[in-house]
C-alpha cells in the first residue's frame with residue numbers, strides 16, 4: 001500500500017452521497033466493513049516496513065475517522081427507506097395508547113345515588129368542605145356541649161372564636177345553606193366529602209363521602225320519608241329489597257331513625273356480611289326538627305320535611321363486599337382495576 005491508496009479512498013469519502021439509509025449502510029460496509037477498502041488498508045499496513053509505517057500511520061487513521069464521521073453525517077440526513085424502497089417504519093402498526101383510567105367505586109356509587117334521586121325530582125347541591133360551626137352544628141340544633149363539637153371528633157381549622165372554622169363532619173351543612181337561600185318547596189341531595197377525627201382502621205377513616213337528602217314542603221310526613229327510602233333502596237339494591245326502621249337520635253331530626261336494608265347477599269338468611277341478622281344498616285334519617293326549620297327562617301307551623309344521610313364507602317362496601325375501608329384511599333391499581341367493568345351508570 002502507499003499514500004496514493006489512502007488519498008484515493010479519502011477522495012471517495014469526500015464525494016460520498018447517499019439518499020437513503022440503505023445506501024448509507026452499503027457505503028459503510030464498502031469502506032469499513034470486514035471486507036471494506038479501509039479495513040483492507042489496515043490489513044496491508046501491518047506488513048509495510050517501519051519507515052512507511054511512520055509515514056502512513058497517521059493519514060490512515062485520519063482516513064478512518066473521516067469515513068466514520070461522513071457516514072454519521074449521511075445517516076442523519078438520509079431518509080428512512082426499507083429494502084424494497086418502502087418506508088422502514090411499519091405504518092400499519094397500532095400507535096402507543098394512553099391507558100384510560102376507570103371510575104373509582106365511590107364515584108360509581110355516588111353517581112348511582114344521584115341518578116336515583118334525580119328521577120324522584122331532587123336537585124343536587126354542593127357546598128364548602130371548610131365550614132363554620134354555625135352551618136355544621138349550631139343551625140342543626142346541636143347543643144353547645146355536644147360531643148361532636150369536641151376536638152376528639154372534629155378537625156378544627158381555627159377555634160376559640162364565637163363561630164370556629166372546621167372541616168365539615170357531614171354534608172347537612174349544605175342542607176342548611178340550601179334552606180337559607182332556596183325557595184320552598186325544597187327537594188335536594190348533597191353529595192360530598194366529610195371529615196371526622198377518627199383513628200384509621202378497616203371500619204373507620206378520617207375522610208369519607210356522604211350523600212344527604214332534604215325534602216321540605218307543606219304536609220310532608222314520616223310516611224313520605226318511608227316511601228322515598230323504600231323506593232331508593234329498591235332502585236339501589238334490587239326490587240325485592242325490604243327496609244326496616246329502628247328508633248334513633250340526631251339533634252336535627254325528631255323523630256329520628258336508623259334504616260336497614262335486607263341483606264342482598266344472603267337475602268335475609270344471615271351471613272357474615274350482615275353478621276347473621278339478615279339486615280344491613282345503610283343510613284340515618286328523620287323528620288326535620290322544627291328548631292332547624294326556624295333557624296333557617298322557615299315557618300315550622302306551615303312546613304315540615306324529612307332528611308336522610310348515608311356514607312358512600314359503606315354502601316360501596318356492601319355492594320361489592322369490600323372488607324377494608326382503607327382500600328378506597330390507597331390508590332392501589334390492583335384494587336381499582338376490579339371496578340373497570342362495573343356497569344356505567
Ligand code: PHE
Nearest residue numbers: 170172284285286307308309
Ligand atoms: N348527618 C347525619 C350523619 O352524618 C346523617 C343524617 C342526616 C341523619 C339526616 C338524619 C338525617 O351521620
